[in-house]
Amino acid sequence: MKPYYKKYKIVFFLVLAIATYSCLDLEEKPLGSLVNDSFFKTESDLEAAVTAVYRPLIQDPWGGFASTRIWLPLMGADDLTTLPGGNKGDYREFDQFNPTNINAALPGAAWRNHYNLIYAANNVLENYDKVDGRETFINQCVAQARFLRAFSYFWLTRVYGDLPLVTSVITDLEMELSPVSSVYELIVDDLNFAKDNLPSSWPGEPGRPSSWTAKSLLSSVYLTMAGWPLKDESKYALAASMAKDVIDNGPYTMEDNFADLWTMANEKNNEFIWTIQMTGIPGNPQLTTIVGYPTMPGEESGWDDVFFEVGFYNRFPEGPRKEATFHTQFVDKQGNPTITFENSSTKHPYIAKYRDGALSWLDSFEHLYMTGRDICFLRFAEVLLTYAEAQVMANGTPNNDAYQAVNKVRNRAGLDDLPEGMGKMEFRDAIIEERGWELAAEFSRWFDLIRTEKVEEMAALKDPLDLEPKGTVDKTKYHAPIPYGEILLNPNLANGTQYP
Numbered sequence: 001m002k003p004y005y006k007k008y009k010i011v012f013f014l015v016l017a018i019a020t021y022s023c024l025d026l027e028e029k030p031l032g033s034l035v036n037d038s039f040f041k042t043e044s045d046l047e048a049a050v051t052a053v054y055r056p057l058i059q060d061p062w063g064g065f066a067s068t069r070i071w072l073p074l075m076g077a078d079d080l081t082t083l084p085g086g087n088k089g090d091y092r093e094f095d096q097f098n099p100t101n102i103n104a105a106l107p108g109a110a111w112r113n114h115y116n117l118i119y120a121a122n123n124v125l126e127n128y129d130k131v132d133g134r135e136t137f138i139n140q141c142v143a144q145a146r147f148l149r150a151f152s153y154f155w156l157t158r159v160y161g162d163l164p165l166v167t168s169v170i171t172d173l174e175m176e177l178s179p180v181s182s183v184y185e186l187i188v189d190d191l192n193f194a195k196d197n198l199p200s201s202w203p204g205e206p207g208r209p210s211s212w213t214a215k216s217l218l219s220s221v222y223l224t225m226a227g228w229p230l231k232d233e234s235k236y237a238l239a240a241s242m243a244k245d246v247i248d249n250g251p252y253t254m255e256d257n258f259a260d261l262w263t264m265a266n267e268k269n270n271e272f273i274w275t276i277q278m279t280g281i282p283g284n285p286q287l288t289t290i291v292g293y294p295t296m297p298g299e300e301s302g303w304d305d306v307f308f309e310v311g312f313y314n315r316f317p318e319g320p321r322k323e324a325t326f327h328t329q330f331v332d333k334q335g336n337p338t339i340t341f342e343n344s345s346t347k348h349p350y351i352a353k354y355r356d357g358a359l360s361w362l363d364s365f366e367h368l369y370m371t372g373r374d375i376c377f378l379r380f381a382e383v384l385l386t387y388a389e390a391q392v393m394a395n396g397t398p399n400n401d402a403y404q405a406v407n408k409v410r411n412r413a414g415l416d417d418l419p420e421g422m423g424k425m426e427f428r429d430a431i432i433e434e435r436g437w438e439l440a441a442e443f444s445r446w447f448d449l450i451r452t453e454k455v456e457e458m459a460a461l462k463d464p465l466d467l468e469p470k471g472t473v474d475k476t477k478y479h480a481p482i483p484y485g486e487i488l489l490n491p492n493l494a495n496g497t498q499y500p
Contacts, residue, residue, distance in 0.1 A: 110155065121152075122169050219239045
């Protein structure tokens, strides 16, 4: 059996965050700042500051991207659910459309880490011009900071809607909320700079965004802007154009076997466009908990944090993709089959994608629940589906390239081509379905249902074994409430579009 740590070198996280918050004097002025006047002198200083921007992506192993809590505000989608009782109340609130702003896990799931990253990015953007260095190097550092800031704001505005739009290192505890449209203006501006200034690749450094990464994310941003709440349909053409550039000219390819995407040995594959890099060094707390016990059934000594809804499983098309997506045959500690999910305590299938690395009987075993699995947020299959959807919405009828894009995804899944001659909305809806199947439990389903205003439709398809909504299912629940602790610090944050 292999030891539970990895041998490969960590790319980004050897340097500790150099940006630290100063104390706040709340009696005099509710402002604070990042102190770096004496720091930014050399290229090495700038590179260290950029490294600090990456750190919040993994800073909290029990929240955000390093935890199952990343799914917390996404639980209203039709793919994932949780236990009906016990200590999963934070997840249930969102799964049952009854979220509160005192949800204990929400700040770690989708607030604290993102704003830590945003402040660290702003630190770079306000100080890079003090550095005496090569122009190309400096621009690439700035582009990384702007890509990461855009990524965090894109995540946050899809979760919360209106946001405090922080573009400085100053902490302003009287800041007003900015509308979604203003947040997207910043996101697009950041990503355009990133795509124009990042290199096409970073040999040996897979976690850094490239120009192709920025274009891929920008295609997703444009697609989202075309839907709810902005409904700026002019962005469909931009989404299609950006995605088509990535498809035709980028370095990405589809893996032949869907199941191979999720093995630890194949983390650095040509389909993954951008992944958050995790470490497996013994004793290092910065390990992802997104696999293992948190997403394993109780019959395997797991934590039952999140698992699939029965209704979603029943609607899912048969084939190799379904087999690789769902864990349906539970096993003992030696990997021997025990019972099927239908006979288990929850009677729900579990997530299969993230199990490798946490199974003690396999050579890939690292640890039961703390493994070094990289977390993928952009992959080529999604870009193909983005292009297909954006093309038909921009032009009214699907062209041959759109059919080829979606059929490439379907054929790998063991499905037939979509029928020729489909109308605009029929084709669009088929793509939304396909995105649900292909990207199941990959942090996108809730956002897709929101932008296409299909939340209510999918909630009505719940199986009787799934949790029933306790609150109303309507657009008041499309955005999460801003955490109450943040409102206590700044009451102006209580005046946005979020559900109270």
